[in-house]
Amino acid sequence: MNATAAADASVxxxxxxCVPSRGRGRSYVVGRVAQMVPTLFLILLTAFVLLQLAPxxxxxxxxxxxxxxxxxxxxxxxxSFGLDQPLYMQFLLYIQNVLSGNLGFSFRNNATVTALIGAxxxxxxxxxxxxLTVAVVLGVAGGALAAARRGRxxxxxxxxxxxxxxxxxxxxxxxxxxxxxxxxLRWLPVGGFxxxxxxxxxxxxxxxxxxxxxxxxxxxxxxxxxxxARFTRGAxxxxxxxxxxxxxRSKGLSxxxxxxxxxxxNALLPLVTVIGMQTGALLGGAxxxxxxxxxxxxxxxxxxxxxxxxxxxxxxxxxxxxxLVVFVNLAVDLxxxxxxxxxxLQ
Amino acid sequence: MRTLIPAIAWRSLLLSxxxxxxxxxxxxxxxxxxxxxxxxxNPGEPAVLTAAFNQQGAVAAISxxxxxxxxxxxxxxxxxxxxxTNWDVSKDGKEIRFRLRPNVKWHxxxxxxSADVKFSFEEVWLKVHPRARSTFAAVxxxxxxxxxxxxxxxRNPSGVILSALNSAESQIVPKHLYEGTDIVxxxxxxxxxxxxxxRFKEWVRGDRIVLERNPDYWDAGKPYLDQVVYRIIPDATxxxxxxxxGSVQYGVLSPISVNDLERAQKNKNLQxxxxxYEWLASRNVLxxxxxKPPFNDVRxxxxxxxxxxxxxxxxxxxxxxxxxxxxxxxxxxxxFFTTDLPTYPFDVKQADKLLDEAGFPRKGDGTRLAVxxxxxxxxxxxxxxxxxxxxxxxxVGIDVxxxxxxxxxxxxxxxxxxxxxxxxxxxxGFGDPQIGTDRLLWSKTILKDVPWSNGAGYSNPAMxxxxxxxxxxxxxxxxxxxxxxxQRLAQTDLPxxxxxENRMYTVxxxxxxxxxxxxxxxxxxxxxxxxxx
Numbered sequence: 120m121n122a123t124a125a126a127d128a129s130v131x132x133x134x135x136x137c138v139p140s141r142g143r144g145r146s147y148v149v150g151r152v153a154q155m156v157p158t159l160f161l162i163l164l165t166a167f168v169l170l171q172l173a174p175x176x177x178x179x180x181x182x183x184x185x186x187x188x189x190x191x192x193x194x195x196x197x198x199s200f201g202l203d204q205p206l207y208m209q210f211l212l213y214i215q216n217v218l219s220g221n222l223g224f225s226f227r228n229n230a231t232v233t234a235l236i237g238a239x240x241x242x243x244x245x246x247x248x249x250x251l252t253v254a255v256v257l258g259v260a261g262g263a264l265a266a267a268r269r270g271r272x273x274x275x276x277x278x279x280x281x282x283x284x285x286x287x288x289x290x291x292x293x294x295x296x297x298x299x300x301x302x303x304l305r306w307l308p309v310g311g312f313x314x315x316x317x318x319x320x321x322x323x324x325x326x327x328x329x330x331x332x333x334x335x336x337x338x339x340x341x342x343x344x345x346x347x348a349r350f351t352r353g354a355x356x357x358x359x360x361x362x363x364x365x366x367x368r369s370k371g372l373s374x375x376x377x378x379x380x381x382x383x384x385n386a387l388l389p390l391v392t393v394i395g396m397q398t399g400a401l402l403g404g405a406x407x408x409x410x411x412x413x414x415x416x417x418x419x420x421x422x423x424x425x426x427x428x429x430x431x432x433x434x435x436x437x438x439x440x441x442x443l444v445v446f447v448n449l450a451v452d453l454x455x456x457x458x459x460x461x462x463x464l465q
Numbered sequence: 466m467r468t469l470i471p472a473i474a475w476r477s478l479l480l481s482x483x484x485x486x487x488x489x490x491x492x493x494x495x496x497x498x499x500x501x502x503x504x505x506x507n508p509g510e511p512a513v514l515t516a517a518f519n520q521q522g523a524v525a526a527i528s529x530x531x532x533x534x535x536x537x538x539x540x541x542x543x544x545x546x547x548x549x550t551n552w553d554v555s556k557d558g559k560e561i562r563f564r565l566r567p568n569v570k571w572h573x574x575x576x577x578x579s580a581d582v583k584f585s586f587e588e589v590w591l592k593v594h595p596r597a598r599s600t601f602a603a604v605x606x607x608x609x610x611x612x613x614x615x616x617x618x619x620r621n622p623s624g625v626i627l628s629a630l631n632s633a634e635s636q637i638v639p640k641h642l643y644e645g646t647d648i649v650x651x652x653x654x655x656x657x658x659x660x661x662x663x664r665f666k667e668w669v670r671g672d673r674i675v676l677e678r679n680p681d682y683w684d685a686g687k688p689y690l691d692q693v694v695y696r697i698i699p700d701a702t703x704x705x706x707x708x709x710x711g712s713v714q715y716g717v718l719s720p721i722s723v724n725d726l727e728r729a730q731k732n733k734n735l736q737x738x739x740x741x742y743e744w745l746a747s748r749n750v751l752x753x754x755x756x757k758p759p760f761n762d763v764r765x766x767x768x769x770x771x772x773x774x775x776x777x778x779x780x781x782x783x784x785x786x787x788x789x790x791x792x793x794x795x796x797x798x799x800x801f802f803t804t805d806l807p808t809y810p811f812d813v814k815q816a817d818k819l820l821d822e823a824g825f826p827r828k829g830d831g832t833r834l835a836v837x838x839x840x841x842x843x844x845x846x847x848x849x850x851x852x853x854x855x856x857x858x859x860x861v862g863i864d865v866x867x868x869x870x871x872x873x874x875x876x877x878x879x880x881x882x883x884x885x886x887x888x889x890x891x892x893x894g895f896g897d898p899q900i901g902t903d904r905l906l907w908s909k910t911i912l913k914d915v916p917w918s919n920g921a922g923y924s925n926p927a928m929x930x931x932x933x934x935x936x937x938x939x940x941x942x943x944x945x946x947x948x949x950x951x952q953r954l955a956q957t958d959l960p961x962x963x964x965x966e967n968r969m970y971t972v973x974x975x976x977x978x979x980x981x982x983x984x985x986x987x988x989x990x991x992x993x994x995x996x997x998x
Contacts, residue, residue: 173873173874174873174874174877174878176873176877177873179873179876179877179880179881179914179916180872180873180876181512181519182595182876182915182916182917183872183876183916183917189595189596189598189599189912189915190912190913190914190915191598192593192594192595192598193914193915195592195593196593196649199647199649199650224650226649226650227512228512228670229512229513229649229650229654229655230655230670235670238669238670238671239670239671242671290700294700294702294703297702297703297706298706301706301710302706302709302710305710308712309698309703309706309707309710309712310698310700310703310706310707311672311673311696311698312669312671312672313672315501315503315673315675315694315696316501316503316675316692316694317501410699410700411700411702411703412700412703413672413696413697413698413699413700413703415669415670415671415672415697416671419671419699420671423509423510426871426872426873427873428873
């Protein structure tokens with residue numbers, strides 16, 4: 120695994136090399152941000168076309184949920200939503216709105232898309248960050264332990280546990296944890312973001328959110344931890360066989376120091392890339408976790424928007440999550456240069 | 466510090482156990498003031514918080530706590546006063562005069578008057594309510610001689626109007642906040658101002674909606690609860706877990722899956738109630754596309770009806786909770802319901818005979834014909850119904866392919882493109898056959914693109930004659946008589962037939978007292994509800 124390939128893999132539609140030249144960090148970031156614009160435009164265009172291919176429209180869903188309607192009622196809704204316009208006009212109007220910072224209005228939710236996404240972004244980022252932390256800590260620790268104890272009992276146990284978790288569907292894992300820790304033991308709340316009442320003050324609020332966060336974060340994190348553990352183990356075993364590790368051993372360094380400083384640090388580089396590439400998967404996996412634990416995040420919002428053919432909201436969500444993924448990839452590339460001084464940004 | 470949190474948790478656990486054991490022997494009967502009721506919002510999160518133009522179940526369930534109706538329904542559809550203290554129907558049936566309750570205030574302090582009723586009627590219901598145009602078709606003019614009187618002038622007598630003036634179906638919005646605005650996009654739809662026992666406090670999208678006691682409610686001393694918090698819990702298992710742990714105490718419209726229902730009934734901390742759904746009159750229906758073969762032949766439709774054992778279907782798909790259907794009007798709609806109708810008892814031989822007569826003899830492999838059944842994507846239940854029907858029809862040689870899709874595609878297939886053979890779907894009765902039954906049978910309800918209209922494409926001049934006569938019937942007796950004839954013809958022609966009368970259920974904590982037993986009790990205002998300590 121070398122740095123160039125890793126960096127390439129994590130870039131959306133852009134070619135990057137590792138040409139030695141230092142101190143160009145800022146112009147690199149500016150360049151990368153500029154490259155995002157056509158990427159996001161393409162994401163948006165694709166999403167718009169795909170959404171229009173889905174049969175049925177929002178007005179019908181609204182009338183369906185309402186238990187009926189008259190043709191005049193449907194026609195007036197369609198007109199007021201702009202759905203009677205030709206498709207290219209709808210797209211042009213949309214782009215025009217987006218450029219002026221307006222993501223449109225969600226008729227289904229009777230609120231602006233910006234407000235809806237804004238309210239959900241925080242919980243999603245919190246869940247994703249907590250899930251990622253769980254995944255990285257458990258995954259790296261488990262993988263490192265397995266690699267250090269290669270072939271012994273600990274290695275086998277970690278391997279089997281990782282496989283089991285990986286093979287369990289996310290919602291099943293979530294429901295299982297809920298039944299144990301919420302219903303049977305009553306240690307943690309069943310779901311939601313914060314206790315519905317009786318929470319006074321910032322500390323109580325934070326504590327309540329934290330209690331609600333535990334199970335969803337573990338559910339989301341465990342699935343990825345299983346992947347990271349396997350990955351870390353493999354990467355570390357590869358590094359164990361390299362010359363500098365043999366050198367370190369022959370210098371008489373302790374096994375612990377070799378594992379942490381000489382092996383793990385090198386093995387982390389490809390892992391960072393994998394984590395970056397899996398951001399999308401993490402956000403996608405959050406849909407199930409958010410549904411099981413009633414977590415008010417973007418994933419559930421997107422799922423509902425799709426079910427309701429709420430095009431403006433969906434387009435806004437796609438734009439938002441697209442931006443998130445692109446930024447995470449940029450962050451991964453920057454992190455790469457920090458972790459490995461040999462990597463140069465250009 | 467480390468042990469503090471578990472200690473508190475344990476103590477509150479012990480306290481709540483103590484509370485339950487203490488409360489059990491002596492059941493307090495005097496209402497207790499105070500407390501927060503946590504409710505699960507079902508089905509799902511509402512789009513807005515006024516049912517004046519949005520008739521989703523979740524919208525109606527929550528907004529009826531914030532808004533009063535002109536009247537509401539007691540047991541067995543008895544009309545009871547709410548914002549209207551009384552109403553008189555003139556002798557010729559062409560005028561309905563409402564006297565409004567004095568000194569009622571909107572939550573923002575402005576007085577509630579007849580102008581609000583007139584505005585809601587003309588600008589909201591008639592323009593953006595999905596059903597009001599047809600419900601109120603007989604209304605020629607609405608007059609407000611003084612701030613507390615509303616007079617409806619009718620072209621012809623119409624029995625349906627009083628069945629549609631509860632707050633779930635015809636919600637009155639404040640004129641001063643809606644006049645001159647785009648009603649559907651009015652920001653007050655999401656932070657409503659009503660006259661009801663609870664006023665809106667906050668809505669955290671995706672998480673909760675909080676209502677608080679209206680201190681100026683016209684029914685002095687009520688409501689008893691301080692707060693009502695609606696939580697959004699999308700997963701059915703999680704919803705049952707929330708009831709079991711007591712973190713949710715109330716939910717309407719079958720808030721848990723039927724698989725958890727028996728467990729809930731056995732749990733002594735929970736109560737399950739089937740009252741309050743008579744007005745909604747929910748039923749599962751098999752609807753045929755009568756425009757094309759094979760279901761353009763009434764003998765094939767009758768054969769299908771004979772081939773399905775509805776009692777077994779109820780047992781298998783709903784654990785016996787639903788009641789086998791007999792008519793497009795439900796047995797709970799007692800005024801209009803009749804048993805004097807053609808029936809289709811489970812009879813495989815009769816079905817075989819009808820299919821032979823219709824020209825579909827058994828082929829070498831035992832099948833006669835192949836059709837596709839689309840199920841309404843309102844949850845797994847409908848797939849179960851479809852599977853049961855597939856099994857039933859296989860016995861008489863009808864090979865059924867089950868087709869699933871999401872709701873928008875189902876709507877388009879059935880109501881826009883009519884590209885289906887038959888569907889298993891859901892129909893709500895909404896208190897009156899004129900609202901809930903006509904739309905499947907009247908040729909004027911063959912409406913392209915309109916969900917829950919006459920998707921079957923059934924058109925029969927005799928049926929149209931009966932329905933139109935019922936709309937203008939001079940007396941309620943005559944209207945009832947005509948609707949019994951409508952049922953008879955519907956059961957003869959069988960463009961659709963009721964498989965099961967759903968028994969929807971409310972799940973509540975055993976501590977919750979004072980729930981309404983009225984016909985629209987599932988959409989009650991909760992003003993009489995209190996939490997026993």
